[in-house]
Amino acid sequence: MSVRVHFLPDDVTVDAEVGEPLLDVAERAGVLIPTGCLMGSCYACAVELEDGETIRACINAVPPGREKLTINLFSDPTW
Numbered sequence: 716m717s718v719r720v721h722f723l724p725d726d727v728t729v730d731a732e733v734g735e736p737l738l739d740v741a742e743r744a745g746v747l748i749p750t751g752c753l754m755g756s757c758y759a760c761a762v763e764l765e766d767g768e769t770i771r772a773c774i775n776a777v778p779p780g781r782e783k784l785t786i787n788l789f790s791d792p793t794w
Contacts, residue, residue: 719783722746733779737762737772737786748772748788763787 720740721728729744738760741748751759755774762772765785777784 716779718777718781720744720777721783721785723785723787725788731777731784733777735777737770737775737777740777741772741786746788761789763789 716733717730718733719728720731722741722744725746727744727746729740731740731743738748738750748762749759750773751757753760753773755771758771760772761769763769763786765787772786
């Protein structure tokens with residue numbers, strides 16, 4: 716099943732498959748999500764979903780049950 720993933724504030728939309736890693740989707744879309752440990756513990760890759768939930772992109776994939784997923788990228792000068 717295909718899901719439209721919309722990255723903000725870049726305003727980039729790309730189609731992705733359910734279960735596809737979010738970092739892979741972002742890379743394919745040309746969107747940079749900073750990473751650190753790649754295990755979710757450093758929170759460098761934290762992004763916010765449209766419902767306000769904060770997730771770590773390095774350990775999450777495109778979820779099932781949605782037609783569209785909006786991801787708000789944080790601007791953290793530390794990373």
